[in-house]
Every structure is written in structure tokens, then in C-alpha cells.
Amino acid sequence: MANNASARKRIRQTEKRTIRNKARRSRVRGFIRKVEQAIASGDKGIAAAALVAAQPExxxxxxxxxxxxxxxxxxxxxxxxxxxxxxxxxEA
Incomplete structure (x- = not known):
């Protein structure tokens, strides 16, 4: 376990960062899932729009x-x- 103040602070920072990163990763996966579902549906327009929304994220x-x-x-x-x-x- 952490024995000094800086080590305890590092632990707190790491916990916050882990939560933030997990949320970001989950959000990106959700965007990718929407693109893949649109591809599976076969609608090129919806799939392209979903990709445009996913790209910046x-x-x-x-x-x-x-x-x-x-x-x-x-x-x-x-x-x-x-x-x-x-x-x-x-088309084929």
C-alpha cells in the first residue's frame, strides 16, 4: 500500500483516469457497434452517416x-x- 502522500495521490489520479478511459472506450465501442449494425442492415446511407458520427469520437x-x-x-x-x-x- 502507498506509504506517502504523493503515492496516495497517484492512486487517486489513476482511479479517476481509469474510470474516464473506460467510459471513453465504451462510448467508442458503441459508435462502432452502430456502424456495424448499419452495415449488417445493408443500408449504405445509414452506415456512412454512422461512420461520419463515429470518426471524430x-x-x-x-x-x-x-x-x-x-x-x-x-x-x-x-x-x-x-x-x-x-x-x-x-450493384453486382
């Missing part, structure tokens, strides 16, 4: 240190590719 999580930049870039790239594929499968 995902980028914000990067600036807050919750996700790594490359992780978010990869997820955005894969989601946008899946949305583009909706139009390709519907």
Missing part, C-alpha cells in the same frame, strides 16, 4: 490516449471498406 479517443492512432486508423479503414462493399454487392 474515435479520433478523440486517440488524442486522450485511450486508443493507439494506428488502431483507430485501421478500424476506420476497415469500416469504410465494408461500407463501400455494400454498394458493390448491391
Amino acid at each position: 474515435m479520433q478523440r479517443a486517440v488524442t486522450k490516449g485511450v486508443f493507439h492512432l494506428n488502431t483507430v486508423s485501421r478500424k476506420l479503414s476497415r469500416l469504410s471498406a465494408r461500407i463501400k462493399a455494400i454498394g458493390a454487392t448491391a
Whole structure:
């Protein structure tokens, strides 16, 4: 256990940061889930709108240190590719 004031303060800060990060991560996952549900429904317009709403939230999580930049870039790239594929499968 922490024996001095600075160590106890660090513990308090870490607890607050953990709660904040968990909320941010959960929020981002919710946005991603909405995009994936829209993709599954097959409506390209709704899926694209959901991705536009999710993108700033995902980028914000990067600036807050919750996700790594490359992780978010990869997820955005894969989601946008899946949305583009909706139009390709519907036309074919």
C-alpha cells in the first residue's frame, strides 16, 4: 500500500483516469457497434452517416490516449471498406 502522500495521490489520479478511459472506450465501442449494425442492415446511407458520427469520437479517443492512432486508423479503414462493399454487392 502507498506509504506517502504523493503515492496516495497517484492512486487517486489513476482511479479517476481509469474510470474516464473506460467510459471513453465504451462510448467508442458503441459508435462502432452502430456502424456495424448499419452495415449488417445493408443500408449504405445509414452506415456512412454512422461512420461520419463515429470518426471524430474515435479520433478523440486517440488524442486522450485511450486508443493507439494506428488502431483507430485501421478500424476506420476497415469500416469504410465494408461500407463501400455494400454498394458493390448491391450493384453486382
